[in-house]
Amino acid sequence: MAFEVSYNLENEQQFWAEIDDISSTRCSEHELIDNALRAYLNVTTSYISEYLQTDYELAKCSYHLLQGELFTAHKEYVRRQIIYCLLQENDNPTLHLVAAFLLYDGRQNDVTFEMMQAEGAFPRLVELIQTPSIQEDIRLHQMLLELMYESSRIQRLSWEDLTAVTDAFVLYLLEIIEGVSDDADDPYHYPVIRVLLVLNEQYLVASTAQSSRHPSITNRVIKALSTHGMTYKTFGCNLILLLNRESETSLQLLILKVLYLLFGNSASAEYFYTNDLHVLIDVILRNLIDLPSDSPAATALKHTYLRVLYPILANSQISKPPHYKRADILRLLNLLITSGTHFAPVDETTQRLVKRCINVPWLQPLPIETDHAPSETNGQKGSASSTQSPIVGSAESVVTGQGQREVARRTLGMSVQDGGESATSVLEVAKHTEKPGVLTPSRGREAQR
Template identity: 50%
Template sequence: MEEFEYTLDNEQQFWDGKLTPTLACPSHQLIDNALRSYLGFITKFKDEYVNTEYEVARCSQKLLQSEIFESNREYVRIQIIYSLLQEDEPATLHFISSLLLFDGRDNEATFEKMNHEGCFPRLLELIKQDKRYDARLHRMFLELLYEMSRMQRLSAEELGQVDDEFIIYLFQMIEELSDDVDDPYHYPIIRVLLVLNEQWMVTSASSPVDSQSPPLTNRVIKILSLQGSRYMTFGENIILLLNRETETSLQLLILKLLYLLFTTHATYEYFYTNDLRVLLDVIIRNLLDLPNELDSLRHTYLRVLYPLLAHTQLNQPPHYKRDEIAKVLSILGCSANAHWEPADETTLRLVERVAKVPWLRNDDIQDGEVARKLLGISLSHSQSASAISVVDVAAVMEKPGVQTPSRKSEFEEIVQDRQESEVEVKIENPTRRGRRHPPPPIPPLLASNGGKKLPPKTPPRRRTKLKSVASTGAGENETA
């Protein structure tokens, strides 16, 4: 990095200084000089005036809102990307990463350009060199890798550069931070593991059957299959995240990993039993709370629900929430009231499949009559035919940032609107009483305590080990 001499007397001079470069008639050479001056200025005073993430972000926004960036976006972006690929100074890397992260969140093409220029292996390299960087910079690398990977599909060659050592390193970091679930490190690390799992899943599902190249190994599932008992904190945290998360794309990332864990024999018992019960409570609540139009997310929850009930410890007595599960399936499989639209064919098929879990049904009910007797619905053989679920689960996508709407919130808005209308009617005609139409009923399990039925708190960790399993192969072909 070229050296610059600057002298400042106070912090205000720093923020009023060279953070907003301008050029009258910029050439590429002048733009390069301005960027070097900007990075040199910030780096020199980083320890003195830039001590928080807010201040780092403020420096980034100064450049992104500058005239030189507005007039030369593509050239400035590519120069910043080249700096990420070549720079080794931690202070400079911090601002470069911040610039790319903020710019990429506003413009997806930035992440696509990063991928095209080979930033994925570079970020893997930088993340592995954790001892050289402080926690804030390391977290920035993790967030940049996550954002870049969830916006586009990675190539098989890029995924092939993620080895067992890198995945184990991330799992070990989570274990080291296990005493504080709210540590800011937890979320970025877990999200990187989730998005890598999705990338492997999509690549595997889309690879041609007759391909000559060997299939890629999903290293997240591999490590949990072989060494899952060492990394139990990760499992506890993804259940907590699913309970809290409102962004649809992140819910899908978690569900995709859960699906593979519950359909891979070696990881059937990766979770503690009490954690599985918390997970079941979360799934029941979310299935009831999803609006009618979110079919793809509902289908994914149902595809996870079946192996959860059939393959894990929940299939052993005492059977947890058997009656509640049957009620949920009944609601999803037919119109319980006027405010639930008739179920689509895929939902009916998935509901029937969950209902066939042996411990959910009576012994005298044959497979072909489960839906009719237990749920009150009837499916033809063609309607109940199955496809390979892993392909369907892998294919479900949602644009990052989209929030999952709540059925309960919609009902509350309707009630509020009708109450406001009632007040207006009373003002216009004080002698008129009552409502024309009562508000719609709140679905079961959503009316308690005035809000969503919350699952119990995650239990304290235990020192039990997983049962030894001979098979450690990839996920079994589950049909749904």
Template identity: 75%
Template structure:
């Protein structure tokens, strides 16, 4: 299949015209498709420095392919060939950039089959390898593209055991170091792909562990929590960004990813005080505000409310807020009381909310002074052991029950679904 095309284009219009000719090619045989794909990659990589200098221009170039006859008449074959190119391409950054962009934009376009095919062909370990390759790390745009591809392809499906085993401690520490090394600008776009990869890896570990424990098998170690347990003081920026994202994020699936990390951090003894006290206070404010903002008559809001409450309990019980001077004690109590007394006019507050609120109000420092001596926070030995094994770490006696661990792990939402809000009008 040796096939080379030499291009000599004099201006940008000729570049786009040539691209349109390639993507509209009608092919009958696989060899013709392969030649057309090579032509596409040749012209885009040869002129990338001249005409594809921005993310917008790369996206425009990819859309040309995805909307052309070449792709639409042979979607499965083209996808597979692009995946093979990603797996086999060694040191050609421009080509890697284009094939990663094709897979990313095709998958984001609602074609989960692309990400499923990547999973079947074993792309995840390859992505883990690529993001740690020095020559790729120096190419920030390519590195960011690969991180986004890793995140998007991992959040819609379960990773395999081999996928999880391809991520070692050094990989996690590298990602945390990237976050520490980027600019202090919270709007730096390089923050989010790295953070989101860590968030989705944490969820994959959590789901894998709970599933394996329910089947009586030993679970994998959550390397994200392990890294923060042993090196948390060196990687505080990750925690600061979690709070910033939770404060800003309106997509339910991303809020859940953040809450799952927080749940494990505050339920794990070595990381229960990972956050700076001032940042912890901001986190409390964000959680209280978001709980107030969730409407009471929405099933989706109820599910998210339950997750916030499951996270709030280990924060109240295990973090430095449990020590005097207690931050916003009265405001916390007032909010918890409001959650079980407001409801809506036609239905009482659901039982799960009542139970989770009671768990929070049972935290010792929220009790009236007279009852302090009688307060006990007891978790069954079986529940504590399951929680300890699920985290892969030590868990304090005041940790959440095994039921909360399982429900936190399995609570998910489709990408793109926005979080319900009292402050948003519902447009029919």
């Protein structure tokens, strides 16, 4: 069976007929499979500029191969050969076809992404995404970003994979977002942001399972935002926009994990513009209200929102006067711990996390104004308006402070004393995941049914 021939197809109908013929080839030996795959890549790369100009046409081409007998009869071998092409080829059209195949196959079968990682595909993707000739090919570049995101969010990356990510790579991604900041609909926005989100999650997970075989690894996403936050504000703006409209739980969690680390780190706690921070508070309050009380998935998500809300209240500029929506925040927090019923009481974790938020100093009851002269305590003069919160300096505050240092240690490699409460929160936030495609429980959607 001679497949290595020059193709001279006269029209689109002949092109798709040829793809069908190759995809339905019956092969009994690996050599014949290799010949058929070479034929597939030969014809597709030869006519990519004519008949594969859109994402739809590229997906259609990939599914022809995925549904043909050539693949269905030899799935593992074909997948591995395609992965080897990704690792070895440098021709843009070939890379485009193999990346598309792996992306569409992997979205249906996790085993493809797992095989990619086992073969060392992640460092290769990092390399390709930074290659100048690929950066000039916007469609291919975007495809590789999507492949990196999809293949990374369903499995844990190895220490070697994460060390392939450099500061320069993260800053490059942030620069892309800044470069298209004037166009919220730019196709680059979403793929690049999602790559940064999934990288952050990988760092967070890695920080909770330190190995004696490898040194701790720095979260380069948080590091970049901590050291260059003023330069890359658009990323933060987009996080809020995405959280506001995202209905898929897994993506909400990715965003919340970035927020948790940003606000838990003193170097990045004031990363957001104040106006954007106010919008973020509004979104979090709305989402907390919208979560139903009778759903285990909603309860778990509520816990994560509360774990994120605490460092926002404690560490961001909202903790400084004038305090944004103090009464509304207190009203919601109290509602969360009093809205249970006899049949469905509020769970202990929710109560504990809410009380932790309420104990933030600026949410404490306001001092009563009096006409009396300032009192003296322990030889120090003070007034009612400057009275220190009763929880400042308490054991709970000490634990909280230790916990914030624990966040910094785990995410930025800082060596400080471990903390209890927030160390637990780090673990809980890190391990909270959801399968892609699962929608967040919503009172609003339930009411519309």
